[in-house]
Amino acid sequence: MRNRLRVLRAERRWTQQDLARELGVSRQTIHAIEAEKYDPSLPLAFKIAALFDEPIEHIFTPNPGQDEG
Amino acid sequence: MQAIDKRRAGWIIIAAALLCAGAIVGGTALVTNDSLGSGWKLLVALVVMSTFALFIWTEVRHVRRCDELYQRIMLESLAIAFPATFAAFTLLELLRDAELVSPPFVVEKMWPLMVLLWVLAYGFARWRYQ
Secondary structure: OEEOHHHHHHHOOOOHHHHHHHHOOOHHHHHHHHOOOOOOOHHHHHHHHHHHOOOHHHHEEOOOOOOOO | OOHHHHHHHHHHHHHHHHHHHHHHHHHHHHHOOOOOOHHHHHHHHHHHHHHHHHHHHHHHHHHHHOOHHHHHHHHHHHHHHHHHHHHHHHHHHHHHHOOOOOOOOOHHHOOHHHHHHHHHHHHHHHHHOO
């Protein structure tokens, strides 16, 4: 799954730690999502969308032809 | 989970693990003591098991409080370590049955292998998401 998390975070001048605190997850989780090594759960994805006030599909887009893992 | 909570949870798990190890050592010494009746030996065995129940409870509580990536890392490390331990035991038993390995090597005493494999698998799973 591709995502714009790094861009959205940079626009707000937040560190990964700031974002992690807002979402109630670890900094490693934010790093893994930004690096597209980990796809967040649906509840976390919705939480991210709500935090950035954007539709979920504007933040996360499927990576064509590639399954998770 | 906050860093302080995480550190404290880690220490609680280590303390529970040390309690288990102490219970095994103490329990083994007591159940091999001939002066102790079978009823007492059974009680000692149950006390040792109760320390494991405490360890499982602390670990499950810790994992439930962790964030989703950490839970996935834990799941993946167990998914690797458990079958890998089973495979290693099976291989060693086959080698023993084929008389390719001989005493003092004892397969039944190899359970710490699972801990070692879990540590390796945990490191691998963490590395995968870095």
